[in-house]
Amino acid sequence: MGAEYTAHPGIKTMPKQERLDCTIPVELAGKRLDQVLAELLPDHSRARLQHWLKDGAIRIDGRPGRPRDRVLGGEHLEGCWELAEVVADAAQPMDLAVVYEDDDILVIDKPAGLVVHPAAGNPDGTLLNALLHHAPVTAHLPRAGLVHRLDKDTSGLLVVAKSERARTGLVEQLQTRRMGREYQAVVSGVLVAGGLVDVPIGRHAIDRKRMAVSPGGKPAITHFRVAERFRAHTHLYLRLESGRTHQIRVHMAYLHHPLVGDPVYGGRLRLPPGAGAACVAALRGFGRQALHARRLELVHPGSGRPLHWESPTPADLAHLLDALRADAATGALPDEDAGECHYRD
Known part of the structure; x- marks a missing residue:
């Protein structure tokens, strides 16, 4: 699931200098200076360009410029600034x-158990360390x-930027909800209808490592939708409009x-009444949250082409589903219901 990041003390920064020296094309006359810079320097975000303007790193005809200034x-x-080159302690x-991989993006099918980036307790051996080895350009x-x-224990598709242009474009797609992310999950209890959950998520008031539904949280x-129903569980497909930490799990x-x-x-493990040994073993032996990022859709930040990828159901989740199907064949399922449920704050 999407989430916000915080810097990790094990990551160092090294300066990389970049220069600007050009003439504003006459066809851009009348535009704001920040709009002109966004066209001339598409590899950088609008926020970063505005910061450099306000910081005096970019000058127009030898004087400081303001984002709202109109150009003739x-x-x-001309300008000069430093880019932080992010380097993990180890490229492994x-x-x-x-x-999928090209000069701009890299799509990974992450296995369960792999930590995405270094944090307390996981200083290395993460996907970030692997990326620095596989694609050294990502160090910038x-x-x-x-x-x-x-x-860590969610499997499935994840996209990585290999250029600043791609990073800016992908972040924008996430913020504007144009990046499609679909998951599959197995949940306890029988849901007979699809729907949506629209309640905010924030840090738990007591346990700061947990997230919780909170009136003061961020919109989520x-x-x-129901993919398959069993005697005491449901197989779901889920799509995110937002990317809060642990969003699907909390909702x-x-x-x-x-x-x-x-x-x-x-919470407490739920077993179908009278379940056989194989079903009980599959449920008791499933050692992670039953969540898999199965489909990813985006617009390529370089070519503008719409792209999508699908990840097959991982073996452990497939085994669990097979066990639940076999158990369902031994007993009655809930009645069909074509309704839809909405849960809002």
Whole structure:
């Protein structure tokens, strides 16, 4: 699930200098200076360009410029600034399931158990360390090009930027909800209808490592639909409109349908009444939250082409689903219901 990042003390920064020396084309006359810079320097975000303007790093005809200034065309732009080169303590070789790669982006099918970036307790051996080895160019980007993340025990698709242009474009798609992310999950209890959850998520008031539904939290919307129903569980497909930490896990627990195997929000293990040994073993033996990022859709930040990828159901989740199907064949399922549920704050 998407999440916000914080800097890690194990990551160092090294300056990389970049210069600007050009003349504003006359066809850009009448535009604001920040708009002109966005066209001339598409590899950098509008916020970063405005910061350099306000900081005096970019000058127009030898004087400081303001973002709102209108240009006439023909003015001389010059500037010099430093880019932080982000370097993890170690670039480590690691087998990566690369689904797609070009000069701008890299799509990874992350296995469960792989931490995305260094944090307390995981100083190395992370996806970030592997990216620095696989694509050294990512050392020049914040968080080695990672623009969103998946929890350690969530498997599936994740996109990484390999250029500043791509990073800016992907972040914008995430912020404007144009990047499509679909997950599959197995939850406790029987849901007979799809729907959406629209309740804010913030840090837990007591346990700061947990997230919770909170009136003062950030807006969070999760859509879900029923893929398959079993005697005491449901297989769901879910789509995110936002990318809050642990969003799917928190929202489903809020509905009293927590993810199977979730060690933080899952609660007590639920077994179908009279379940056979194989079903009980599959549920008891599932050692992670039953969540997989199955589909990723985006617009390529360089070519503008719409792209999508799908990840097959991982073996452990497929085994769990097979066990639940076999158990369902032994007993009655709930009645069909074509309704839709909406849960809002």
